Amino acid sequence: MTPYNQRITAFVELGKYLTDFCEKCYANDDSIDLEFKEIVARAEHENGWFTQENILHALREWGHLLTKENLEDWLSGYDLSTVDYPKIIGIIMAGNIPLVGFHDFLCVILSGHKVLAKLSSNDKRLLPHLVKFLVEQDPSLEESIAFVEGKMEGFDAVIATGSNNTGRYFEYYFGQKPHIIRKNRNSVAILTGKETQEELVALGEDIFRYYGLGCRNVSKIYIPEGFDFDPFFKAMYAYGDIIHQHKYANNYDYNKAVYLMSDFKILDNEFLVLKEEASLSSPISVLFYSYYSSEENLQKELDTLNDQIQCVVSNQYKDGHVGFGETQKPRLNDYADGVDTMEFLLQL
Template sequence: MERKAIIEVFGQLRKSLNAVIANDEWPGYTCGLTEEEFLSFKKMINKEFQLNPWFTKENCLKALGGIVHLLDNESLTTFSENYQFTSKPKLVALIMAGNIPFVGFHDLLCTLLTGNKALCKLSSSDSRVPLRIIQWLIQWNPELKEYIQVSIGPIKNYDAVIATGSNNSIAQFETYFGHIPHLFRKNRTSIALLDGTETDDELKALSSDCFDFFGMGCRNASKLYLPTGFNLNRIFENFLDQQHLINHHKYGNNYDYNRTIFLMNQIPFLDNNVFMLKEDEGIHAPLSVIYYEFYTNQEEILAKIEGMKDELQAIVGHGFIPFGKAQAPDISDFADGVDTCSWLNSLS
């Protein structure tokens, strides 16, 4: 199979997903889907929350928009030219996480663009939408049937592994997959570094960086570094668009639990009945909580951040990722800063 054909089929996926995001009714065959396929997928998106309450319709559509962002034909072509397309494909097992919808898509994309084959082990928390998308890809280009497999049971006969999970699962990954070429990803989080010149619009965009997908992604900013004297009321005032979060029962349960823990242990915090701000040197804040820390010297705080880069996925702020873009990575924004395509090329 040629790389050009792979890029073309992903271009078709971009067109179809764009149609799903933009239309409630079937827009016609130009979207690449029959009316039945289109409406069935829309129905699936609308009902995902019944299987996984975190996967609301809004979050599913947001995740699909992130996939569309990756699949510009020209960008895909330019990006893929930086890597070899192997003539001896390896079967790469992709152990996908399930914290946000189809979070493993980038790994699938990189695997195919380098000419390798993907053995997808979907998360039990996120299986229906990824499976449907994979079915479309194979339907549009039947050659992909030899390049994409989905494993229902235990995976076997693979040549390499890309596995994403929690810190606790890394030990299991090492046990099962440590003897073959592997790329393991554990828990990371993201931070925002503010310098005090941020506009209200930038702070409103920061609220998305913190709370898109309920704050469950590794690219969500869970810690704010603020210049001494920063008015914390500006955070609460500009995060008002997130008030809807508290109406979600699972998010609300996390909020109630963490608030109760803080109160029982007499831990100081600030609260707006939607989320809490807690002054803390840590960077891994629990759901519904944002940690913050004041700094006086920017050079010192930059040095501190550099020292914790192995724990960070993204940094938001002036000179870093623009506010509001943490959950909209470009195709070259590799997880954990490891070039997935270069690693895949090394397998040949």
Template sequence: MPDLSTEQVITSLSILGNYLSNPSAELEQLVNAAQFNNAWFTAESTQNALFSIGNSLKEEKLKKWLLTYESGLFLQKKSKKVGLILAGNLPLVGFHDIVCVLASGNKALIKLSSQDTKLIPFLLKKLTEIEPAFAGRFEFVERLTDFDAIIATGSNNSSRYFDYYFSKYPHIIRKNRNSVAVLNGSETADDFHELGKDIFWYFGLGCRNVSKLYVPQGYNFTSFFEGIESYKPIINHNKYANNFDYNLTLLLMNKVKYLENHFLMISENSSYSSPIASLHYEFYADETELKTRLATDADLIQCVVSKDGLFQGSLSFGTAQQPELWDYADGIDTMEFLLKI
């Protein structure tokens, strides 16, 4: 495989980013067709994913990201074959791992999710049109063999299999995680609208989706429900509506106290993971104690959001689903891992 300098990688990826920000008719057709293979991949969801990727692949962001690593290391290292087992819960969810493998000078052996088989091949085809040298740096496979390292993303159940099967190789194994929001009672309607992005984008199926709220003792949820009212059309999605009805029925049968607004239900629960169309909430009395609690549970949490990102270590409302290149899943620096194989 011909060597690519860091500058060539940055230029090529930034051109791809510009393309995603101004998609062609061909890509728009693919976006509209994705939902026929996976009903959760609505045109809006796929467009959000493309926007997020395009926004991250800006030249200045690529430089900030890649130039933080040891200069010249990309060219000095011997290329390795990195197996990628991609998830399919969100459109293009594994694309960041692919970018990391390509940018680090390695070759990606990509096992696509059966839920997302068209979008990633199209983007990589576009990338090779921009820079033909990338053509030999990835391969789509049905079964992973002859690899030097592995990055696998799946459920808690599949992760146990991955740990067993890939333990002798350098690896990153990702499990289920959830995200939380911390409210302090000063939030405005605009704040809650932004928080709605973190809750409702991708129908709550991603690890960066907020699935739990921490609220002050005695909190009144009226303003919260009023602030997310604009997301009501989500209930028109058939699969989401079915989940809403099913999970509401479970709450009723189990005589669990809840609040709902006809498209989202909330109930008090200590678990971070909540079913589709629902949120868990928990009261807190002391912010310092809450910080300690979240730090203790860091392995279960993908990210925390709060008003203006003022809660320690949190992101601002509305930004959870728009990670930067350096916002690595599970807090594991993928590029450092790849460069040290």
């Protein structure tokens, strides 16, 4: 078996492992991997946003993606013979949602390069365990994966994900090397007022999954003039239990109080605040909205905001749009910021 096929096989086995772990966790199966279960518990303890439900959602989605068919279909569009001399790729990972940097890690390994990963302090447990499993499947991977704390040195190229503030630091520090630097992005949804209740409930998944902390979470909706909010709020009640998560509840109480004291006009259902706002980036527990007069005018506005938008959600089945409830189920070729990570790596 070639090294490339060994790596594919290792990730396929990881996919099976993740799927099996999630199924046993949901079923309270005594034969579950207790070491991994403890790691999930520690990740939740160290980061209050990483609830078991959200960690398992991330693990389950990766389990679904890491199949032989999916991997080979994704990679069939690339010439993987172009990497003659593996380079060390520094990956600076964010910690906003569980395993948010795993796709970069996957790209580097399958491109034939080596990983030098700097984990976020908010998500430092999960990936090392998955790497341990991968090395058990393919021992040759051990020399291709390293973790670093503190200053990153000895790399040939960088993939860094962070905020607009850290992005400026990344550009200063890593700008002389080949790089992909990602900054803040948000996702938006376009509503017409003709959505079914099922579609609106699915939209709630795009809003509330990971408490809205991901760049693929919908932070703003565009609605037609005269939009009836009643069906929207009725659908959102399916997610009402989110207010029982204390960190989310604290954000809700704070943001609502600030808006009320500032005499801002808001809509509120006791766990989600809606505020009319031009900005895309809403705080936790808040969803911004803007009215549009025509689809043509809306498209012009979205075009001007293209470099700030990760996903556009709608039921219009337009090229580049994501269906309701699908933002946190990206495919292997759904690259962050629209930058083809694999192509970047193969051209180094």
